[in-house]
Amino acid sequence: MTDIPASAEPRLTSLAHGGGCGCKIAPGVLEGILRGGIALPVPPELLVGIETSDDAAVFRVNDHQAIVATTDFFMPIVDDPGDFGRIAATNAISDVYAMGGTPVFALALVGMPINTLSTATIARILDGGADACRAAGIPIAGGHTIDSVEPIYGLVAIGLVDPAHLKRNAGARPGDALVLGKPLGVGIFSAALKKGALDAASYARLIETTTRLNTPGPDLARLDGVYAMTDVTGFGLAGHALEMARGSGCRLRIGWSEVPLLDPARRLAEEGFITGASGRNWASYGKEVAYARPMTEVDQALLCDPQTSGGLLVACAPETVPEVLAIFRQHGFAAAAAIGEAAEGEPGLILA
Template sequence: MPQTSSITAPRLTSLSHGGGCGCKIAPGVLSALLARHAPLFKPSADLLVGNETADDAAVYRLNDEQALIATTDFFMPIVDDPYDFGRIAATNALSDVYAMGGTPILALAIVGMPINVLPHEVIADVLRGGESVCAEAGIPVAGGHSIDSVEPIYGLAAMGLVHPKRVKRNADARAGDVLILGKPLGVGILSAALKKNLLDAAGYRVMIEATTQLNRPGATLSELPGVHAITDVTGFGLLGHALEMARGAGLAAHVRLADLPWLDQAQAYAAQGVITGASGRNWASYGESIRLGAGVDDTARALLTDPQTSGGLLVACAAQETERVLDIFRSQGFGHAAVIGEMREGEPGVHVE
């Protein structure tokens, strides 16, 4: 018999100081923290991807045909519906596997919940939402760990496989590469509108559809030699993750504001000042490396730094592969995929035109 509870459920978002990938430690603070310690262990040559380029996941070569992808991602609620919260968090965690060009094989649940505050059926719905996404990805939730915490937290430790020669780091873009974005932007804006009780049912549906769409094209894109680098756009916003790609490659990323895809209503809400605090923290962390064109106003800047929860893949590919990459995205249901810029020679940074 299912466990029942007499506890009245509060809004999930009311229990946390942040939500989704907006919970991330600001990139500048994170860099300072990581710089304060030296590695205690010399990594093996089989560690193909570590933390040297702020990539999406670690990759370890098992043999000539297989490399293991390992990642973890968890956060506090971005929505009040517990089932949707679980789905979004699981989709976001599995995205890191796809961003490396791999295919997930299993996941472990990471659960922190205020046991005496939330009804147990609410917590069960969070877990059920995560399990539903893993089932869609064709993998089991094979275990995990839980704690009683002040704020609700959920996510996954996920593992996947990729051929060692098909690993797609975020640092291998080349001059002349085209930049393609797989999902529209604006998740943080819509989540801020939701928290202020401004988001209507249509806007909520748009946000859920985007944040629960698995970034499966990454596994297919890894098979193309002309795809040089992939990352996913999450908590640091488009500018932050494009900057990581630019710094890793030693190139300048040029982004065309007019070509960016947006979630319905996101631009309108941003124009009304409905933005997240994480947007400002992002800009404070990396703004000195961004060059904004004359037509980029404060609203556009807030949109460009908006934290994306379970955002789209950002792909750097040879120009001749552009249509093939777009066809892969569109054939898998990513109708908003768009060419948004290119990589050029120059001082590492991001230029918005």
């Protein structure tokens, strides 16, 4: 092939029908696809599989070691190739942290339109992914590439966890407090970016939050008072909270005024910068959300906003909240906040 001059290349986001974790298949559609499960033998060593839509599979090796395996990939959420690679890799590695695990290596998944993008641009995407892996202290040990219509990048991420410290999305107990590690609004920022309406300061906030590794995960998992953990990604805060509620068999209450938001996510949503994935999310699970306060369409969009490389959602004993927040602060998560609690009742979500 003849390499493409950089000046002739289109914007990365213009090549993708969706960006970041907003590319996920809607929860309702996915449920229909997976209904009935996959009829395969499940060995006792498989500690976590597909049963509660958890963040990664976990396979016990011995009494003190289990393998954490996950994969994530998507189309561009930003136009800068290096930033795209860093975001995609950070997002993929996050699932290991969300199980309480420590990443050990990764494999790259690369699909690129080689007749549309230059080799230099593709190399910058891969370099961005490598930068995120270096920040996590792991190598990219291999991978796979294809020529695809849309740019796609991500990782298979492999980690290790002590089964005694494994945290699932299905362990919250009535009375537990809920803590969120990162502010919401990534999908709204990406919608504004795609339409040229995101200023430089907001873009910097977008990159800062989406490339911040969820490194508090292993430290949180070792706390006796932490009972469940997941990361908030493409299904939005409501979708991933509902997964925790269903898996745990309890009802979650979120104090909407306590939920941290990226500045100026609310204003941008009010101006109409909302992703299509937000609406698909609501259509899939909105019937499971109850309101104890008036909610606007903008509130609904923020609640369902697809997060790319979003924060950890932690269920812990109320007395453990100060220690959980201290761990988040030690790792640089200044916006982490207690946002609600778990209660007895039919699995679902209440917005208060």
